[in-house]
Amino acid sequence: MKLKVCLIQDSPVFFDKEKTMQKVEELCIIHAKAGNQLLVFPESFIPGYPRGFTFGAKIGSRSEAGRDLYLEYYQNSFELGTADQERLERLCRDLKIYLVIGVTERYCKNGSLYCSMLYFSPKGLLGVHRKIKPTGTERLIWAEDSGKSLVSFDTKIGKLGGLICWENYMPLARMAMYQQGxxxxxxxxxxxxxxxxxxxxxxxxEGRCFVLGCNQYFKKSMYPERFQEEVSEEPEEICNGGTVIISPMGEILAGPLFGEAGAVSYEIDLDQIIKSKLDFDPIGHYGRDDIFQFHVLGQPKIKKEE
Structure with a gap:
């Protein structure tokens, strides 16, 4: 099966959920019209990745100004089960697309924020992956989730799954994805x-899969004026991109795109996955189940699209 995928390397309207949602809609319309069936947006695209922000925190103390900033971030974060979800579901239904998008998620069950990856089909929300280990001082603003968040989906366009940013350096987290096929x-x-x-x-x-790596392109000057002091020591080109599409044989198919906003698109052929497994299959003839056992606590079985 062949599938046209498109990775959006662009910038949000920082800390403004409504305007960023509008931008997502506009970009999806453009790239769906170009024949793309799966669209991917970067980490925390809604309402933005707060690179350079301290939120007024030091070891042993937090400032009131930092708490105010966190409140604003919280208020502009995405919430499932609300009009936010309905809006993206309607978008995917109208355009007949699959959408994977990074958001900072306001989780109604416990009040914390999560760095999340939402999966949508033309029929609605498939599910959500919440980052199981935020990196460095990301832990100040994002909680971490459990094995129940290591989700994957058996859809009409293939088996989808993945990890966010430096979760991809966690060998066992990667294996949790591979074992779901x-x-x-x-x-x-x-x-x-x-x-x-x-x-x-x-x-x-390693996984004998197509890999879609999607990043933002963001300049310091894109931050609203009132945030400029927060990032005064950051370079102007604060996130240079690098969005790329890789084949199961490790070959670069499209990208990496650096130094500009844009989109990286390619028609992938899922038959290449089977062909690549002649040499190596981490969950097949290279698995050695007679030696190794691997179990992830709480990981759900791959979910079949209805």
Whole structure:
């Protein structure tokens, strides 16, 4: 089966959920009209990845100004089960697309924020992956989730799954995806280093899957004026992109795109996955179940699209 995929390397309207949602809608319309069936947006695209922000926190103390900033971030974050979800479901239904998008999620059950990856089909929400380990000081603003968040989906366009940013450096988290037979491995990120491309190639070779690595392109000047002091020490090109599509043999099919906003698109052929497994299959003839046992606590079985 052949499938046209499109990765959106762009910028949100920072800390403004409504305007960012409008931008998502506009971009989806453009790229759906170009024949793309699966669209992917970067990590925390709604309402933005707060690179350079301290939220007024030091070890042993937090400032009131930092708490105010966190409140604003919270108020502009995405919430499932509300009009936010309905809006993206309607978009996917109208355009007949699959959509995977990174959001900061306001989780109604406990009041915390999560760095989440939402999966939508033309019929609605498939599910959500919440980052199981935020990196560094991301832990200040994002909670971490359990094995129940290591989701995957058996859809009409292939088996979808993936991890966010530096979760992809967790070998056992990757294996949790491989063991579900993921064919299209989606990796939204905020990492714009050139060696991130090598990470994406390694995962494709290791997992024998297509890898879609999607990042933002963002300049410091895109922050509203009132946030400029927060990021005064950051370079102007604060996130340089690097969005890329990799084959199951580790070959770069499209991208990496650096230095500009844009989209990376390619028609992938899922038959290449089977062909690649002649040499290597991490859950098949290279699995050695007679030696190794692997079990993930709480991981759900792959969910079949209705």
């Amino acid at each position: 993921v064919e299209i491995y989606i990796a939204p990120t905020a990492d714009a280093r050139k060696n991130w491309t090598a990470t994406m190639q390694h995962i494709a070779l």
